[in-house]
Amino acid sequence: MVRCSVGVCTVLLCLILGGGPAAHAQPDSVRAAILKEKGFSPEHSPRKALWRAAAVPGWGQFYNRQYYKIPFVYAGLAGLAYAIFRMNQNYVLYRHAAVFARGQALQNKGRTIPDAISDWKAFRDDYRKVVREAGGNTENLEDLPLGGSQLRRVRDKFRQRRDLSILGTGLFYALTILDAYVSAHLLAFNVDDRVALNVRPVGGAHALLRGTGQRGLRGAFPPATPGGPGLRVRVSF
Incomplete structure (x- = not known):
């Protein structure tokens, strides 16, 4: 199990270091604006975070200003x-x-x-x-x-x-390197107020209300699911 995990991390590192297709969170201008808003240099780079983390343990986390991870x-x-x-x-x-x-x-x-x-x-x-x-x-x-x-x-x-x-x-060392690389990418993601989480019940007790003759309740709940009671989660951006 450990050997398999080490092999997976090695492949991921090779893809990153080999110059594979770069995954940009935002266009360059938007990315630079988000980094500047968060107090980072527009030149803050995931690749630089990766090389720093590979050179010295914790340097990539320091570069990303995630000081709590260093200990x-x-x-x-x-x-x-x-x-x-x-x-x-x-x-x-x-x-x-x-x-x-x-x-x-x-x-x-x-x-x-x-x-x-x-x-x-x-x-x-x-x-x-x-x-x-x-x-x-x-x-x-x-x-x-x-x-x-x-x-x-x-x-x-x-x-x-x-x-x-x-x-x-x-x-573990490989994971710290990947953490620094991924965290540097995530710095360019900006979550705003348009993100909404909607949770509604499905199945179970609310299904018993359907068909009781209470028209005001009909249509207020989604159709009962055959899997029993549960929750329906919807994320809107």
């Missing part, structure tokens, strides 16, 4: 960066512990230690830490309170979580 940008990136650090730290710890367990198991059986794990004894403290955190006995590590297969399974889980955190960071 969320940095908080999200900081949280994901901490998750990557912690998951990688645990991954390395359990990888070292698994190497020690394998080397100790081979030595217990009198087998030759492969060159790839010739330094397995250097990870004794890491193995002891893992056993202690699991509530095991650390007095006699030669008996291997935790087997290598157990440690490798936990190691792989931490590696997967670390990789997902990296993908999540890329996705």
